[in-house]
Amino acid sequence: MTVExxxxxxxxxxxxxxxxLYGANTSDQFCTPELLLRDIEWVLHRYLKSQGYQRILFFDGHRKLYFLDRESRDRCLPRRASTNPLPPKNSEMMVKPGPLGRKKRLLPNRSEPVAPTPAVSVASPPQAPSLMRDITVIPYFHTAMVEMEQLSAIVFSYAEGLANFANQQELFGRIIEWSRLPANNRNRCIFIFHYENRNGLEEFCRRHRFTYLENLLLNREQAGQSLNICRLGAPIADEIEYLIHYFRLDKEKPVDWGTIQLLSRWIAAENRQLNYWYDCFAIAKEISLAEARKQKWLSGNVSSKPGLERLQKMIGLQSVKEVVKQRAEVLKVENIRQQQGLFTEPPRLHLVFKGNPGTGKTTVARLIGEIYRDLGLLRRGHVVEVARQDLVAGYLGQTAMKTDSVIDSAVDGVLFIDEAYNLNQGPNDSFGLETINTLLKRMEDDKHRLAVIIAGYPDRISEFINSNPGLERRFRKEVLFEDYKPEELMEIFHQQISQIQGVIAPQLETALINLFTRLYExxxxxxxxxxxxxxxFQSMDELRAQRIAQNNLDFLHEPLQLDDLPAKEREISQQGVKDKDNLQQLRQKLDNMIGLLNVKQRVNELINTERANQRLKAEGYDSFSTLETRHLLFLGNPGTGKTTVARIVGEIFKAxxxxxxxxxxxxGYSDLVAEYVGQTAPKIKKVIESALDGVLFIDEAYSLAESSFGLEAIDTLVPMMENQRHRLVVILAGYSLEMENFLNANSGISSRINDQIEFPDYNGTELFRIFMELCTQNKIKCPDNVANKLRETFNRMYATRNRKFGNGREVRNFYERMVRQWKNRISREHLTGEAMLTFAISDIPSLN
Structure with missing residues (x-):
C-alpha cells in the first residue's frame, strides 16, 4: 500500500x-494502489509498518506526541504492574479523528520508567499521552531511539514547528547523541518539511541554529548524494491512474477505458498536485481525453501515438530524426545494462540543440521528454522551458536558490534552456556564472532523474559550451537543426491552410514557391x-478577410489569392530565382568594362568551373563537385578596377x-585592427559575420603584416577563411610586389587562396576611353582636335607612369582638373548655348 x-x-x-522529506507536495493527498486517499503521515506510517517498525511516534507543535496505531501507543506507555493496563485516574482524553477512526491521547500523571507494554485488544482504540509540554516528550523520543528491542521511528510531521520547540537546545543535543548510536541500531528519525526547495530548507536550519541538520544537508549536497533526502514531486502516471479508478468506483464517474493509461501519462507530465486533479475530476462529466481537451487540462498537444513516431512524421528535420532515433536505441541498451548492474552509471540524457529560430527545437524537446519516458529513462517526461530571466535573480546568492527551484520542478523530466549562451554575458557576469555552476552540480547530482537540453544559434552555443570545461564534459551529444528548405516551407504553409480547411489559388501557389525559394537563398x-x-499565413489570412468583406464573398469557400500576399512578399516572389538571364547580364556588365581582357577571361573560367561542378553533381558525380575554397587574390595598382570586379564576382557567385x-x-587595415591587444580578434569576427554569404574585400591587405596587431588579425582571419569557406569569399587586393611578399611570409593565407588575378595598368588608349565615358555621362562634347590632343596626353601619361600610378583614378583626377578650367573659361568668355558644353584644347591641363 505504499505510494511510490x-x-x-x-x-x-x-x-x-x-x-x-521536503517540498510543497508534502501537503498533498496521496492515492494508494488500494484506491485510498490519504495524507503523508498515513502513507509513511504504512510504509514503516511494512518495513517491520513496531513503534512509530509522530510529533508536531500543535498536536504534540501522537500515534496512528494502538501498538505504537502501547509500546510507548509506561508498564503497569497489571497485565491489563488502564488509563490513570487523573487524566484527560483528547479525541481526534483520523484515517483509522477516532484516536485518544492520554497524559499519565506519574513518572515511571518507560517500558513497552503488552499488546492490548484490537477492539480498544489507540490512546496517546496528551497535554504534554515539549520538554516532557524528549524522554519518549530518546527511549524510542535508544532502545533496540523494538524497531522504532520518530516522524516530525511539521518539522518547521521545531523552530518554536520549548527546549531546542536539549532536543538538538539529543539529535546529535542519536547520530552517534551504533550501526546495529536501526531506529530512524524522519523530518517532514514543507519548503519547496533545498535552499529554503538549509536557510531554515541556519536561521534556527539547527546546525547538525544543516551540516547533514550541506555534506550530502557536496557529495552529490540525495538518498533519504527527498523532495516530493507531483503524482506520477500510476498514482493518477489510481485516482481515476477511485472516481470510477467511489464516485461512479464515467471513464474512457481505452485512454486511461495515455491520459494518466499526460496528466502526470503537467506536474500538478493530486489535490488539483481531484478537483478537476470532481467537476468533470467524465474522465477521458476528450474531456481533458474540452476542459483544457493539458498544456500540450495530446496524441495517442508515441513521441518517436510523431517525430518521424514531422516536416523536414531528417538529420534530427536520424540522430534522435540512434540516440534512443543507444540509451535503451545502456538503460538495460545499467538495470542489470553491468553499468554503474545511468545513461547521460543531456543534449545540445543547434539551429536557427523556427526549426522545431522546442517541439522536439517536448517529444524527447516523451521518448525518454517511454524508454523508462524518466518517470514523468514533462518539459520545463526557461530562459536566463527564469534562472537569474537580482542578488548574488539568490540566483542559486532560483535556479535550484526551477531544476526541482524539472526533476524526472526535461529542463529546456533556450538561447543558453545568455547565461554567460562576460567575465564579470557573476549571476550567470552562479547559475551555470548550480546547473552543472544538479546535472551531476540528479543525472538519473534529469535531462537538460540547451538550445540556440549554432556558433554561439558552441562558443558557450567551449567556454566552460564542465559544460564540455556534460554536453557531449549535439543535434543540428537545419533550416527548412523551400519545399518544406511550402509544406508547412499547406499545413496551416489545412487547419482552417482552406484552399490556395494556383497563381498564389507558384508565387509562394518562388517566394520561399528566394527567402531561403x-x-x-x-x-x-x-x-x-x-x-x-496570419498576415495573408487577415488580408483575405478584408478582401472577402469588401467584395461580399463566401468566407468559407473563397481560396487564398495572389492579392492576399503582402506587397513586400509579392515583390520578392516576382523577382524569381537565379537564372541564366541574370548570369548573362552580369557577364555583359563585366564585358562592358574597359580593358581587363585577362581579368574577364579568368572570371569566365571561374563561372565555367562552377557550372561544370553543378552539372557533374546533377549527374551523380559528387566527387568532382566537392566544396572548393573560392578565396581570390587581386594584384594590381590602384584604379585598375579591382573593387568593381570584386562586386561583380559577388553577384555572379550569388547567381x-x-x-x-x-x-x-x-x-582596410583600420577596419580590422584594434588599438589594444586582445581587441583585434573580436573586431575581425564582427566584420566576417557581416560579410557571411557574400564577399569580404580587403584592400591593401599586405599592410596587415606590418604590425603585431595586424598579425593578430591574420591569425584570426585564416581559420575563419577555412571554416566559413562555404559561406564566404575573401578577396585580398593590393600592389603586386607587396602582395607577393605578404603571401610568402604567411603560408596560412597563401594555402587558402584558390586563384590570383593580375589587373594590368590601363594603356593610353584605355585611359582615353575612360575619359570619354566620363564626358558622355556628363553630356560634355569633345571635338576631334581636343580628342586627338587627349590621346597624345594619355599615351604620355601611360608611358611616364611609376609604380604608384593611379590608372582610372588618375583619369578622374585629370578630368576634374579639366572641368575646372572649362568652367573658368565659361565665366571668363561668357559662353552660351552649345559652346558652354564643349571642351577646348585650352581646357586640357598639363600633366603633373
Missing part, C-alpha cells in the same frame, strides 16, 4: 539515522523558418547559387 513518489527515494537499510542566421511561414546574398563588404 513518497517511498521511491527512501532506503531504511542505507544506514542513515535521519531521513528528510538569401537567408541569414535570423531566418525565421516555420515562424516566418506562420507569420506570413550561381554559391552565395546566398552576394553582398559586398569592403574593409
Amino acid at each position: 513518489r513518497v517511498t521511491a527515494g527512501l532506503n531504511l537499510e542505507a544506514g542513515d539515522r535521519f531521513i528528510i 538569401e537567408r541569414d542566421d535570423k531566418f525565421g523558418n516555420a515562424g516566418l511561414v506562420q507569420n506570413l 550561381l547559387g554559391l552565395l546566398k546574398k552576394g553582398h559586398f563588404v569592403e574593409v
